[in-house]
Structure formats: structure tokens, C-alpha cells
Amino acid sequence: MSTSAGAPTLIRNVAVFDGTRPHTPQDVLLDGPVIAAVGPALAAPAGATVVDGSGRTLLPGLIDAHTHTSDTDQLRRALLFGITTELDMGGTPSVARAVREAARERDDLADLRIATTGATAPGGHPSQLVGLGLLAPFPTVSGPEDADAFVAARVADGADHLKIFIEDGSAIGTPMPLMSAATIKALVRAAHERGLRTAAHTLTRRSARLAIDCGVDGLAHAPADGPCDDALVADAAARGVFVIPTLASLTGMTDTPAEYALVDDPRLRPYADPRWLAEIERMRADGPGQVRVGPVAADARYAADAALRMFEAGVPLLAGTDGTGGEGHPTTHGISYHGELALLVAAGLTPAQALTAATAAPADAFGLHDRGRVAAGLRADLLLVEGNPLTDITAVRDIAALWRRGVPVDRTTHLAAVRAQGPVRS
Structure with missing residues (x-):
């Protein structure tokens, strides 16, 4: 609906x-x-709707810098939580294009930018998901000679940016082929020649080092397999990369996902996907000792430390969830983002710095120059919250009003429908 x-x-x-x-x-x-316009004592145009902002804070619509988006319901859920733009980091091209096109036409959905198929070696991550029936077969990159054609095909698919998988499987307990440095450099060069930014899947210090040395624009995860050395932190800053820590996703691989606290917050729970709520409640009922996402040798505490040290060295941090909402995967669209913001603050960012990671920083990193700030001439993607999220980051959960391209988002109707259905049970 338009x-x-x-x-x-x-x-x-x-x-x-x-x-x-x-x-x-x-x-x-x-x-x-x-x-x-933005300023003191502005004149109200004839017929204008006037909203009282007293005791409230207005900020740009939030941007989730790392999602996997496969349907419009995910974008609708994201918008209900104040996220006005999602940056998809890999999916089926035809599906991604269709969902992005719907978002272009409809203001009841978060906007979307897509990566389509990520670059990986034959048999490399995430090829293991093909065998499990979770992904359709996809093209791969055997060597540098394939890079230009691969990137050209992604442009033809409609990609807005390029995802590169730098994953040897050590972090997930499944050794797998890894592209060579020459191949990664060729992919980055081909992407930049076509105006695409590049984001690399990296869970380990070794893969982060390789990505930085090969000239990628950003890391889609913070390294989480151990403490980063000072040289890696310094080089990330010197090369101008950005980092998407995805702390919520990493805590989701543990016995105590951040989502457990989110589902109990009355400001959030009514707007969450009932299927996701049931999955989280099931996981919580299983109790400690349950393996969530396979044998993962990654620790969110290492990622948080790396992200904070890189940020202090000048690396832009972008808030992102790796949200999918699939079975066994705790992070989802919308609600998980509020867990990510809380984890960034717990890691050592101030609330203001976390909010920049949620707004201006991802807009700058991905060249979305029409959003991410409250300024005259930019898109009216705006979030009005009760209280002051600069002193309490969870205040951003208390949404008073929300606009996407100037259109008010109707959260009240959604909430009434949820209440009519009764409580969600696992």
C-alpha cells in the first residue's frame, strides 16, 4: 500500500x-x-499538524547496518521499533530486489539496501547452508580472474553494496576454503570501480587482518576469537574501515542471549514477532547448556573489547544485528536492535555515541547522504521518544511518534490488534 x-x-x-x-x-x-526547517519558534503552516515535543527527544530514524531480509513483514516489524532503513548483507537476488522495491513504494516498511549474493570461494562459507536446504546454490569466486565478472553480475542483480566472506571456518568449527588475498583485492577493486562499498564477513582476528590488508571498506562483525593486538586496532583506524560489532548476534550464541532481557520489556514485547517470541521463550525454557548455533569459537566479550578499542582509535562503529529471525537464531528484525544499542553502551560507548552508530555513522559509511541526521532538506525519517536517550539508552524504546518519509507510522493499530489476539505462548 502506498x-x-x-x-x-x-x-x-x-x-x-x-x-x-x-x-x-x-x-x-x-x-x-x-x-x-529546524530552529526556534518556527511558524506553523496553514493546516499543519502540531506535535508537542516537551519532555521528548527527536532523533533520526535508526539504521540497522547488518540484516538478512527476506520478506516485507520483517521490514514492517523493523519500522515498528524505529528502524527506518535496513542494510541487507546477503540473500537471494530476486527476493532481495522484490522486497526492496516494495519498500520503495510503501511507507509502512523500513527502507532497504541490498547486497544480493556474497563473494566466497567454491565450498566456502556459507556453502554449508546449501546442503542443509537453507540456501539455494549460488555462484562463487575461484580466483582473481573471476572477480570482475562476479561483481558485474552483482550489479546486474541490483546490489547496492558487495558482501565478501572471509571465513576459514575456524570460528564455527567447520574448516572450509578461503579466498586468496589476491582474489579479495580484485573483488574490492572491481566493486570500487562500480561505485559499490564492500563489507567483509569476519569473525576472527586473522580474517579481520586479511580484510583490512585487502582494502575492504568495513567489517560486518568485530573479531571475536580472542583479544585484538594493538597493531590490528591501529591498522583498522589507519585504513579507515568501519566495523559493525553485531554484539547481539554473538551473545545469541551463548546461554544468555541479550534477547532474554528484551522480551520482558513492556515497551518492546507487544510489537515483536509472535513466532520469534515463542522461539526465544523456548530457548529460555531449555536452560543453560544448550548449543544455540553450532560449535562457535567466538565470544561477544572479545568483540566488544575490539569494537571499543577500535572506536577509541577513530574507527566508525555502526549498529547492526545480523538479524534474521530464523529458527535457532536469536536475533531478529526490530527488537534485537535495541539489545544491540544496550550492548554498545555496556561495552563502553556513551549513549550519544551509540546513537551516532545507529544514525549518522551508517548513513555516512554507505553513502546514504539523504538520511541519518536531523537537518533541513533531508528525508523526514524521524523518531520521537519520551525522555532523554542521551542519559538512558533504553529511552529510545519508548516511542511517542515515528515518521518514515514524513508519513506517520501507525503503531497504535498494530498494538490494538496484538492485544485482541491475547498473550503469545510458546
Whole structure:
């Protein structure tokens, strides 16, 4: 369904976090799909809807920098939690294009950018999922001579960025082939020649080192197989890479996923996918000692330490969940993002720094120059929350209002439908 922004909206006397820094209360005017003006005592246009921002904070719509998105319901769920853009990190091209096209037409869905098929060696990760029936067969890259054609095919698929798998299987207990450095460099070069940014799947220090040395733009996970040495941290900063820590996903591989706390938060639970809630409740009932996602030699504490040290060295951090919502996978679209923000703060970021990781930083890293900030002329993707998330990051869960391209998102109707259905049981 298509929607329209309709009459202008004036948000009065609201504290603003513009994506990088806070501002004292002021007015913000939305006109159509864009922010028309930001400043004190703005005049209300004829017919404008006026929203009282007193005691509230306005910030850019959130951006999940690492998802796997396969249907529009996932984008609808994400939007209900304040996420106005998702960056997909790999999926079936035809499905990804269809979902992205739906998001372009509909303002009841989060916007989407897609990677389509990621680059990997023959038999490399995630080829093991093909044998399990979780993925369809996909093209691979045998050597540097294949790189240009592979990237050209991804552009033809409609890719907005390129995913590169740098995974030898040591982190997941399944040794597998790894592309050579020459091949990875050729992929990065071919992507950059076509205007695509590159993000590398890296769970280990060795794979992170290889990615950085080969010139990738960013790491889709923080290294989690042990403590990073100072040289790796310094080189990440010197090469200008970004890092998506995906701490929520990594804690999901343990006996105490971050999601356990999320499902008990009344600000979040009513909007979550009932199937996901049932899965998390089942996992919690299983209790300690259950293997969640296979034999994984990765620890979220190492990833959190690496992410914080890299950030302190000047590396941009981007908030991302690796959200899928599949069976046995604890992170999902929307609700898990709020766990990621809390984990970033627990790792040592200030709430303001975590909110930059959720807004301006991913917009900058992926060249989305029309969003990620509260400024005149940018998209009216905006989140209004009760209280001050700069002192309490969980305040971002208390959503008072939400706009996608200037269109108000109807969370009330969704909540009424959920309440009519009764409680979700596992």
C-alpha cells in the first residue's frame, strides 16, 4: 500500500539529537517527505499538524547496518521499533530486489539496501547452508580472474553494496576454503570501480587482518576469537574501515542471549514477532547448556573489547544485528536492535555515541547522504521518544511518534490488534 505524507507536521519544543550531537529544545517542520526547517519558534503552516515535543527527544530514524531480509513483514516489524532503513548483507537476488522495491513504494516498511549474493570461494562459507536446504546454490569466486565478472553480475542483480566472506571456518568449527588475498583485492577493486562499498564477513582476528590488508571498506562483525593486538586496532583506524560489532548476534550464541532481557520489556514485547517470541521463550525454557548455533569459537566479550578499542582509535562503529529471525537464531528484525544499542553502551560507548552508530555513522559509511541526521532538506525519517536517550539508552524504546518519509507510522493499530489476539505462548 502506498501512503502520503499529507499536511505539514510541526514538532514543537523538542530536544534534538541530530545524529552526532544534542541540541536544546527547538522546532522541527516536516513538509512532504523531507525536513523543511529546524530552529526556534518556527511558524506553523496553514493546516499543519502540531506535535508537542516537551519532555521528548527527536532523533533520526535508526539504521540497522547488518540484516538478512527476506520478506516485507520483517521490514514492517523493523519500522515498528524505529528502524527506518535496513542494510541487507546477503540473500537471494530476486527476493532481495522484490522486497526492496516494495519498500520503495510503501511507507509502512523500513527502507532497504541490498547486497544480493556474497563473494566466497567454491565450498566456502556459507556453502554449508546449501546442503542443509537453507540456501539455494549460488555462484562463487575461484580466483582473481573471476572477480570482475562476479561483481558485474552483482550489479546486474541490483546490489547496492558487495558482501565478501572471509571465513576459514575456524570460528564455527567447520574448516572450509578461503579466498586468496589476491582474489579479495580484485573483488574490492572491481566493486570500487562500480561505485559499490564492500563489507567483509569476519569473525576472527586473522580474517579481520586479511580484510583490512585487502582494502575492504568495513567489517560486518568485530573479531571475536580472542583479544585484538594493538597493531590490528591501529591498522583498522589507519585504513579507515568501519566495523559493525553485531554484539547481539554473538551473545545469541551463548546461554544468555541479550534477547532474554528484551522480551520482558513492556515497551518492546507487544510489537515483536509472535513466532520469534515463542522461539526465544523456548530457548529460555531449555536452560543453560544448550548449543544455540553450532560449535562457535567466538565470544561477544572479545568483540566488544575490539569494537571499543577500535572506536577509541577513530574507527566508525555502526549498529547492526545480523538479524534474521530464523529458527535457532536469536536475533531478529526490530527488537534485537535495541539489545544491540544496550550492548554498545555496556561495552563502553556513551549513549550519544551509540546513537551516532545507529544514525549518522551508517548513513555516512554507505553513502546514504539523504538520511541519518536531523537537518533541513533531508528525508523526514524521524523518531520521537519520551525522555532523554542521551542519559538512558533504553529511552529510545519508548516511542511517542515515528515518521518514515514524513508519513506517520501507525503503531497504535498494530498494538490494538496484538492485544485482541491475547498473550503469545510458546
